[in-house]
Amino acid sequence: MNRNIIAAFAAIAIISGGTGYLLSGSEDASPDQAPATAPETATTPDSVAMTPERIKAADIALVEVGPGAFGSEIVAQGSIEAPPSGVAVLTAGAEGRITRITKQIGDAVSRGQTVARIESRDAADISGDLRAAQARAAQARAEYEREQRLFDAKVTAEADLQKARADYQAAVAAVDAAQGSAAAAGVTGRYVLVRSPISGSVTAAPAKLGNYVSPETELFRIANPNLVQAQVSVPVADGRRIERGARAVIEAGGQEIPARVRSVTPSANPESRTLTVILTPTAGRSMLTPGDYIRARITAAKGGEAGLSVPAEAVQSVGGRDVVFVRTDKGFAPRPVQLGARTSAAAQILNGLKPGETIAGANAFLLKAELEKGSGEEE
Known part of the structure; x- marks a missing residue:
């Protein structure tokens, strides 16, 4: 009898427990209690608040979306170079000793300005040749004038006058040649004056006061900071699509500088198999x-x-979807987009954006991190 009573109570307890479990499960699934997956959907932020000051501090680039052709922009790497007219290498020009230096690295230089002086035996010889040529010219002139007076007085023959005239003209020509040599060498007396052929700044100055130098010894390098160009390399296939005068943008030091294509080499570099483009x-x-x-x-x-x-x-990529961050009044909002082709530099947008909208470009990953951080805090 007692055994039957105990069995009955056990059955009731089991049924009651099962009923409670069902009721509990039913309550967990009720709308009042959020399901396990609901928080992920309900608490995911739909924007990232960010002031213009924070955008600037984070160095987030703002890009205006515009119509165009994907793949019409070629990205290339290179360096800034000085064109041939923007840099000058100053050599001694004559053998001798440096007796004066007027400029050093960083100093501004004007075209034709003297930067160094060299005492040279060559300069003395050139100066001597010039003085000798001037003396011969003076003597030839005096002879010519004398023959002219004699001819006017009908004392000498016309042939003598013509010879005197020819000798004088030859002597003048010799003076001009000597003066040209002296000017080309920068000779003044026994000194050679080293002058800059361009305006700019001194970028290198290996010259040392008192050094004995040869004509080809480099003394200074001058560069004009206003004369620069970009030299980049592109694959041959891309080079065929670039025309002289095409627009370009140079990215340097966080800045974008407009440029134009000046030239494209007609043949590829034998080592890199690339074409050189000058911007x-x-x-x-x-x-x-x-x-x-x-x-x-x-x-x-x-x-x-x-x-x-x-x-x-x-x-x-946010939540397994491709998005871009569109600029809003208060910051940025993630916008799902449909992508087409992609390269290492650009992505083609088939759907999700309109021309004229402003999006985050460089450093957009910071917005993704901020978005995911906000989602994690709400959870």
Whole structure:
């Protein structure tokens, strides 16, 4: 009897527990209690608040979306160089000893300004040749004038006068040649004056006071900071799509400097198998320093697919979707986009953006991190 009672109570307890479990499960699934997956959807932020000051501090680039052809922009690496007319190498020009130096590295130099003086035996010889030529010319002139007077007085023959005239003209020519040699060598007396052929700044000055130098010894290098160009390399296939005068953008030091294509080499470099493209800045030359490495974006003359093109770094993956961050009044909002072709520099947008919208370009990954951080805090 007792055994039957105990069994009955056990059955009731089991049924009650099962009913409670069902009721509990039912309550967990009720709308009042959020399901396990609900917080992820409900708490994901739909924007990133950011002031213009924070955008600038984070160095987030703002890019205006515009219509264009994907693949019509060629990205190339290179460096800033001085064109042949923008740099000068000053040599001694004669054998001798440096007796005076007037400029050093960093100093400004005007065209024709003397930067050094060399005492030279060669200079003394050139000066001596000039003085001798001038003396012969003076004597030839006196002889010519004398023969002219005699001829006018009908004392001498016309042949003598013509010979005197020819001798004088030859002597004048010799003076001109000697003066040209002296000027070309920068000779004044026994000194050679080293002058700059361009205006600019001294970028190198190996000359030392008192040094004995030979004619080919380099003394100074002068560069004009306003005369610079970009030299970049592109694959042969891309080089065929670039035309002289095409627009380009030079990226240097966080700045974008407009430029034009000056020339494209007709043959490839035998080692790198690339073509060299020369870009001439149309503004912002003062922001470019010879020797700096740069990146350039060149507008191709042909090729490319219709659509919108954005910088590759503008596209971020959020929640398994490709998005770009569109500028809003309070910051940025992630916008899902449909991508087409992609390269290391750009991405083709098939759907999700409109021309004229402003998006985050470089450093857009910071917005992704901020978005995911906000999502994690709400969870």
